[in-house]
Amino acid sequence: MTQPATSPAHSAPTPGTLAFTKGHGTQNDFVLVADLAGELDLSPEQVRRLADRRGGIGGDGVIRLAPTAALARAGEEAAQAVLTQDPTAEWFMDYRNADGSVAEMCGNGVRVFAAFAEQQGVADLSTGPLSLGTRAGVKRVTKEASGWYAVDMGRWFLPGGEAAAAEGYDAAVAVRGWTAPRPALSVDLGNPHTVVAISSVEELASLELFQAPEVAPVPPHGTNVELVVPLGEEEGPDGVVGRLRMRVHERGVGETPSCGTGACAAALAVRTWQGGASGAGAPDTWLVEVPGGEVRVRMLPGGTVELAGPAELVYSGELTL
Numbered sequence: 656m657t658q659p660a661t662s663p664a665h666s667a668p669t670p671g672t673l674a675f676t677k678g679h680g681t682q683n684d685f686v687l688v689a690d691l692a693g694e695l696d697l698s699p700e701q702v703r704r705l706a707d708r709r710g711g712i713g714g715d716g717v718i719r720l721a722p723t724a725a726l727a728r729a730g731e732e733a734a735q736a737v738l739t740q741d742p743t744a745e746w747f748m749d750y751r752n753a754d755g756s757v758a759e760m761c762g763n764g765v766r767v768f769a770a771f772a773e774q775q776g777v778a779d780l781s782t783g784p785l786s787l788g789t790r791a792g793v794k795r796v797t798k799e800a801s802g803w804y805a806v807d808m809g810r811w812f813l814p815g816g817e818a819a820a821a822e823g824y825d826a827a828v829a830v831r832g833w834t835a836p837r838p839a840l841s842v843d844l845g846n847p848h849t850v851v852a853i854s855s856v857e858e859l860a861s862l863e864l865f866q867a868p869e870v871a872p873v874p875p876h877g878t879n880v881e882l883v884v885p886l887g888e889e890e891g892p893d894g895v896v897g898r899l900r901m902r903v904h905e906r907g908v909g910e911t912p913s914c915g916t917g918a919c920a921a922a923l924a925v926r927t928w929q930g931g932a933s934g935a936g937a938p939d940t941w942l943v944e945v946p947g948g949e950v951r952v953r954m955l956p957g958g959t960v961e962l963a964g965p966a967e968l969v970y971s972g973e974l975t976l
């Protein structure tokens with residue numbers, strides 16, 4: 656049984672069923688579940704079933720909205736760290752990839768989580784920003800006048816350190832069909848990314864990404880791989896804006912139409928290629944074109960990075976687990 660996503664989804668579900676909402680951010684799609692009491696421990700098998708596009712609802716990931724304090728009491732270290740960082744981060748985004756694996760962060764997911772928290776009546780972004788917990792720390796979400804959600808994603812770093820910033824590379828990526836691996840840059844947004852430059856939009860469109868690209872050295876916890884084409888600079892309302900186009904192969908999923916942390920990683924890599932560790936001379940704002948739409952990435956004055964884009968809730972329903 657389904658209902659429009661705008662209807663209250665937090666009315667009591669039928670016993671034995673699970674209420675869900677389907678949402679997406681630039682078509683990176685998620686199954687969202689409100690666990691307002693913090694009692695729902697989804698198994699990897701249940702996550703796979705929810706994310707299954709044929710036997711379940713379908714999504715690139717599953718997002719559980721749960722009270723940070725309940726998870727902290729249950730021993731989730733990330734939730735305990737969140738409450739130390741910001742005791743007002745009342746709600747926690749428990750993010751799982753479609754294959755059932757746990758991920759530290761999801762940039763598009765944070766925006767959709769904020770829209771879901773509003774729908775559930777546990778947050779009101781019209782009165783101010785929402786601080787929420789993730790396994791990669793507290794994220795602060797603001798709703799812009801356009802309806803887009805802007806997320807302060809926090810600090811990022813290059814795992815390869817200064818040498819990687821100076822060289823521009825610390826890894827190599829091989830995509831099916833290539834005769835040799837190409838140099839790539841690792842970027843950490845709380846979750847791992849490896850970014851490789853592609854020479855043209857035509858080549859980008861022709862890449863075969865149904866197999867995971869091979870990355871060397873093999874990342875200890877896997878990686879998301881972004882393939883990017885820098886498209887130059889343009890004049891925006893607030894100054895020069897860089898533009899790039901990206902495709903992504905996500906850890907735990909496969910190719911997806913968008914990845915928010917991936918868009919940040921791509922912009923940060925291109926900025927590093929242009930201006931080293933400080934990004935000197937490179938734009939502070941980037942528009943990232945993905946197959947599912949466009950997002951904005953901005954360097955914030957305090958040294959953190961912001962991701963902005965749409966968040967849509969599509970429908971709500973109930974299913975038997």
Ligand SMILES: N[C@@H](CCC[C@H](N)C(=O)O)C(=O)O
Pocket residue numbers: 683716752757758759760761762763764846847879905906907908913914915916917
């Ligand atoms: N699509 C997300 C990233 C989701 C997690 C990723 N697959 C991982 O395993 O790190 C985004 O928008 O950032």
